[in-house]
Amino acid sequence: MNLGDNQKKRLLQIARRAILSSLRRERIDHASCDTDELCGLVAPAFVTLTKNTQLRGCIGQLHPEQPLGELIARMACEAAFHDPRFPPLALEEAADIEVEISILTPLEPVGNSGEIHPGEDGLVVEGHGHKGLLLPQVAAKYRWDSSTFLAQTCHKAGLPKDAWKDPHVKIWKFQALVFSDNDFAEV
CATH class of the missing domain: 3.30.1490.150 (Hypothetical protein ph0010; domain 2)
Incomplete structure (x- = not known):
């Protein structure tokens, strides 16, 4: 799958906003995750979080059923708060987290x-x-x-x-x- 820079930036923004919304206990509107530039895209994806180059969480889905923007929002929150290898992300850590997205080809x-x-x-x-x-x-x-x-x-x-x-x-x-x-x- 080829994505333009604007689509990549939008997906990174979606991931970060989903994490921050969860940290602030705000509702995440998954429907707003799929803008015109992402509408209709469905692909397996993983979100990896690092802090000071060290892994802080990584979760993804091989067989998604939801649109890519919604998947990225969900996987970002899963990586931040539900990766069993790490404690849930704290608000004070959020600024130090780097978000990396991997969009996978078919197996x-x-x-x-x-x-x-x-x-x-x-x-x-x-x-x-x-x-x-x-x-x-x-x-x-x-x-x-x-x-x-x-x-x-x-x-x-x-x-x-x-x-x-x-x-x-x-x-x-x-x-x-x-x-x-x-x-x-x-x-």
Whole structure:
């Protein structure tokens, strides 16, 4: 999916406003999240929050049914207040949070590790009642090769790190359009 800069800025604005509205205990009008420039767009997406370059929350949806603007508002609040790895975001932290949005392409099945391009592809691993996902930027950040990326995605799923070799474990890859507050920071 291609988005123009105005659409990207609008989605970042939607995410930040949703978080601030929740912190202030204001009602979020999800219908207003989908302006003309976003109307009709539906895509899987994740919202990642960082504070001082450290992960502070990341939640998304692979199979959304709502429009993209509404999804981003909901996932921003989920990342801020319901990521089980972190305490809920506090109002005094809000100014220090960077918002990053990842809009995902459809999932493609992976037959072998040679089909994976770390840094370009994200991964989903599913098997034995477990499922895990890592975004493309995670492999790029840690400079993982394909095998390490697969092992880490299995680990995130709660599976043994070599579970990707099990024929009963399914693997998919995807790409993502990734943009953040930093992409539009004033110089």
